[in-house]
Amino acid sequence: xxxxxxxRRIAVVAALALAxxxxxxxxxxxxxxxxxxxxxxxxNQNEPQAKVIKAASDQFTKDTGIKxxxxxxxxxxxxxxxxxLRSGAAADLVDNSVNALGxxxxxxxxxxxxxxxxxxxxxxxxxxxxxxPEKYKAYLNDKNGKPFMVPYSVATEGVWFDxxxxxxxxxxxxxxxxxxxxxxxxxxxxxxxxxxLPSNDPYWTLLTLQRQLGTEGVRELAADxxxxxxxxxxxRAAVKKVEHLRDHHFIKGYESxxxxxxxxxxxxGKAAFYLNGTWVPGxxxxxxxxxxxxxxxxxxxxxxxxxxxxxxxxxxAVPKTAKNSAEAQKFIAYFMNKxxxxxxxTQALNIAPRPDVPAPEExxxxxxxxxxxxxxxxxARLFVDYAAWATKAYTPxxxxxxxxxxxxxxxxxxxxxxxxxxxxxxx
Amino acid sequence: xxxxxxxxxxxxxxxxxxxxxAPALALYTALFIGPTLYSLYTSFTDWDGINSPQWAGTRNYxxxxxxxxxxSAFGNTxxxxxxxxxxIFVLSFGFMLMLRxxxxxxxxxxxxxxxxxxxxxxxxxxxxxxxxxxxxLNQALDGxxxxxxxxxxxxxxxSAVLVALVWINTGYYVTIxxxxxxxxxxxxxxxxxxxxxxxxxxxxxxxxxxSWDVTAAAAVLWTITSVxxxxxxxxxxxxxxxxxxxxxxxxxxxxxxxxVGGITPVNQFGYAAASAVTTLVFxxxxxxxxxxxxxxxxxxx
Numbered sequence: 085x086x087x088x089x090x091x092r093r094i095a096v097v098a099a100l101a102l103a104x105x106x107x108x109x110x111x112x113x114x115x116x117x118x119x120x121x122x123x124x125x126x127x128n129q130n131e132p133q134a135k136v137i138k139a140a141s142d143q144f145t146k147d148t149g150i151k152x153x154x155x156x157x158x159x160x161x162x163x164x165x166x167x168x169l170r171s172g173a174a175a176d177l178v179d180n181s182v183n184a185l186g187x188x189x190x191x192x193x194x195x196x197x198x199x200x201x202x203x204x205x206x207x208x209x210x211x212x213x214x215x216x217p218e219k220y221k222a223y224l225n226d227k228n229g230k231p232f233m234v235p236y237s238v239a240t241e242g243v244w245f246d247x248x249x250x251x252x253x254x255x256x257x258x259x260x261x262x263x264x265x266x267x268x269x270x271x272x273x274x275x276x277x278x279x280x281l282p283s284n285d286p287y288w289t290l291l292t293l294q295r296q297l298g299t300e301g302v303r304e305l306a307a308d309x310x311x312x313x314x315x316x317x318x319x320r321a322a323v324k325k326v327e328h329l330r331d332h333h334f335i336k337g338y339e340s341x342x343x344x345x346x347x348x349x350x351x352x353g354k355a356a357f358y359l360n361g362t363w364v365p366g367x368x369x370x371x372x373x374x375x376x377x378x379x380x381x382x383x384x385x386x387x388x389x390x391x392x393x394x395x396x397x398x399x400x401a402v403p404k405t406a407k408n409s410a411e412a413q414k415f416i417a418y419f420m421n422k423x424x425x426x427x428x429x430t431q432a433l434n435i436a437p438r439p440d441v442p443a444p445e446e447x448x449x450x451x452x453x454x455x456x457x458x459x460x461x462x463x464a465r466l467f468v469d470y471a472a473w474a475t476k477a478y479t480p481x482x483x484x485x486x487x488x489x490x491x492x493x494x495x496x497x498x499x500x501x502x503x504x505x506x507x508x509x510x511x
Numbered sequence: 512x513x514x515x516x517x518x519x520x521x522x523x524x525x526x527x528x529x530x531x532x533a534p535a536l537a538l539y540t541a542l543f544i545g546p547t548l549y550s551l552y553t554s555f556t557d558w559d560g561i562n563s564p565q566w567a568g569t570r571n572y573x574x575x576x577x578x579x580x581x582x583s584a585f586g587n588t589x590x591x592x593x594x595x596x597x598x599i600f601v602l603s604f605g606f607m608l609m610l611r612x613x614x615x616x617x618x619x620x621x622x623x624x625x626x627x628x629x630x631x632x633x634x635x636x637x638x639x640x641x642x643x644x645x646x647x648l649n650q651a652l653d654g655x656x657x658x659x660x661x662x663x664x665x666x667x668x669x670s671a672v673l674v675a676l677v678w679i680n681t682g683y684y685v686t687i688x689x690x691x692x693x694x695x696x697x698x699x700x701x702x703x704x705x706x707x708x709x710x711x712x713x714x715x716x717x718x719x720x721x722s723w724d725v726t727a728a729a730a731v732l733w734t735i736t737s738v739x740x741x742x743x744x745x746x747x748x749x750x751x752x753x754x755x756x757x758x759x760x761x762x763x764x765x766x767x768x769x770x771v772g773g774i775t776p777v778n779q780f781g782y783a784a785a786s787a788v789t790t791l792v793f794x795x796x797x798x799x800x801x802x803x804x805x806x807x808x809x810x811x812x
Contacts, residue, residue: 085715163771166778169561183775190560191778254777283663284750337644340663343636343750354725471775475768476580480756487665502579 120151121411124165124175126184126398129156132366133237133434136427137419142416147206148184150411165403169193173403175413182223182397182461185233186468194232195409201231203417207481212420216437223395223461234416235399236425237434239362240450240462241287242393246372246422247379250356255448257381261295261325264384268333271356277335279353282346284483287359290463295386299460306470306478309507314500320492321387323485327492330485338488347371349467359383361396361429365446378446382453393453396462397437427485472510477502522691524683542740547791564781570630571785580757581786584765588790590673591761592737592797599675599733600601602724603684605785606691610713620689631679636745638675638750672744679743680736681769691725692718721812727805734797735780738790745772762790 114278123141127134134156141152155175162184167172169191178185188194201213212234213221226232247254250271251357258264268278294302296318304313307413313319335355338346344367350358351371358364365378381405385391400416400468402409419425425436435451443451481502516523541554554571575581598744605625625740626634641647642662650657695717703713708735720725741763748755756775767785770776 124726160771166776181774186775187778191559193561222538235546262543271588280653282750283758284748285664302721337659337661340642340644340661342605342639342663342747345639429773460563467773471773472769472777472779475754475777476757479754480580481754481756484665505577505579509577 091470108206119149119411120153121155121176121408121414122155122174123412123414124155124157125178126159126160126161126180127156128158132432136431137425139427140419140424141415144415145326148418150414152415159184159303160431169403169405171405172407173405174405175401176406176408177402177415179236179398181239181401182233182235182399183465185466186465188401188403189226189232190468192402194226194405195404195413196226196228197232197234197402197416198228198230200234200413200416202253203413205420206389206418209423212417215420215422215440217437217439219459220395220397220437223459224397233397233399234420234467235397235437237398237428237432238421238454239396239398239435240394240454241291241359241361242394242450242453243284243358244350244358244360244364244381245379245381247377248355249353250379253381254377254379258384258440260384260388261386265328265333268329268357272333276353277355278333279329279357279359279468280335280346280350281338281359281486282343283339283341283487284479285359285486286479286482288329289323289482289485290466291359291394292326293319293322294460294464295383296325296506297388297392299392299464302466302471304465305462306473306503308465308503311500311504313346314496314503315493319496323492323496325386327485331487350377360484362435362447362450364445378449380447380453382457392458392460395454395459396460398434399437473503473506477506543801544661551780551789554788556781556782559778560780561778567781572789573783574782575785575789580760580768581765582784583758584760584762585789586737587669587759587761588763588793590669591676591740593678593733595673595680596635596730596733596737599681599684600630600730601675602681603688604714606681607688607718608710610689611692611718612710620682620686624686625682626679627683631743631745634675634679635743638671638747642671644730668748672747672759675747676737676745680733684733687729687732688725689724691722693719699812700717720807721810723805723807727802727807730801730805734801737796738794741767762786766790 125137127137128374136165138154141154145151149460159180161178162180163175165175165178166187169188178188185194200212201216203248204211206216216235220235220238221231224231245253253267269405271278290302293452294303294372297316301316301318305319306444308314335346335349341349344510347358347360347368347477348371349355349366351368353373382391382393394406398418400415402412421437422437422441425438425441428434429441429444433446435443435447435454439455459466466478478499481490481495481499484490490498544707553564556568557567558564595746610619613619629649637771639646644659644663644779645651646662648662650666654660661667699717699721700713702759708716738761740761744755744761744764748759754768755758757768760768766783766787768777769779769786771778
């Protein structure tokens, strides 16, 4: 066998073709025609939300002739789409929580969804803007004041309990912090642990700080480069309250548990209260007794102050470089029809953003709290606007505090120092 | 060998070399060398992974030095490379001593290899179930009348991770080392036994020297593998999509945390690249030192 120069050339060309083919093969998308859109969803195919979305998209295709190519990408959908954004997004429509979509927004990669808000919902004579409560809208805008997201469900956090076991709590939730502590003492006296929580819980502290300082006060803690905000006696008052709960009301051994153990022990009745999001009923259903009734209350106001409810959204966004942006926006408006959003409540057990869609029974108390109070951005938007600070300065220190390694004063001192260091390194 | 003395066969072989090498080289350049060079460039920029990178000079590197999260991540990486590595090799040699002369050793080898083929994420969940306060281990202790131990108490979680890594990886290295030991002719051991050696002496003077090249290769393999460990740490310490606290991070976890990890990713690709380059340099130096320390005259047998 002889190797000629020609065959050698062919071999080299073939090798290069193979290499470049491997590289380009993964990023290509096939559908660029006008009558279709590609939708990357955060849900997995067997989740109830996915079924509601799928049914709506099938109907959408029937009604409009626009084909919807749905890919169930799972929770990391934004991470997956990020590398495609620059050269033209791989998907025309994505969905996720307002926090996760914040990544698109902070990079300026979101489409302005104003046209969706002014569009009339197909089959109804109202616009999208008319069916979404005014008080939510400020939290759906980017820094230019333009909406980047249209929510299809509203979530919040609160304290969960079994209303069948504690009917008086459902009828008369604690109105003051002292009242809360009294109720916790009462539960403890009956031999039940008052509060279940995971060992790395950052939320009890954060939500108590929000009650004490207000949302802006919490954001000040994150943004303050000098660390002086941590010296405010109000901060100490809030952290001391959590320290008291930690030392008297947290379930025994919580600091040695991982993952979803806390939710399970609460669902099994080993603890009375569990602070978490609106997805708790959906997740914990298999573990609760047949006569269990989901009850929920917000952390009480401190000294008659703040009663606002933290609000988190799940919904649609369109990448700025989407090829079929118009079709994607058409689908969003279509999905906002009452008929489709009702599935979000009845099948997915979520609260729809339209007040005319009744909340599922499990979330009735939450929906009432959202209706009757002011709202604030969930967790003061710390994990969007100050994500690196929250991860590096706040979380490690709050975990040590919650686990009982540090006292209230040590926690404040360490987080102050960590914040100063963080801002020195990240000016 | 000079070109003039090459036989026709060798000349043809020489010519065939390039076309056969080219595809592999092209793939390797495109998939590994290229991205590595790009990471090096990225480490000198500010880059969110979407918009154009902005030149930042050496700022990412100086920032790393002052970042407590990175310093503790680096410390944990060292604990994994050296601490876990030492435990794995000591245990592997122990198994080697035991298994070489034992009946039913194939079964035992299979059993200790098992954790290595199961997904790290599953193992992490199992580890949590095993060690939690009302977990399997404490239930077993309860059976023999011992009070439950808070295995995952604050300050112990990183140790729990290190122990788990030993548990997961030991079987793999036993298998590699045993493959080397199995090549040693039985007659050497018979001769040693006739000379009146005990098990330790047979290990010291026969097994170890004759399987040295395999041991050296396994040490390099561990160094490279160990700095990439991260999925176990994430699955064990993370909670509902959130990252584990920074004091449980290693370098690989740091790269994930600074880029796409967590509920709201921070997308600091330049900063993460700087930490990845630092890790790469560290591993390269370590491998070179290791190769030098472990170099021996190859033994033919």
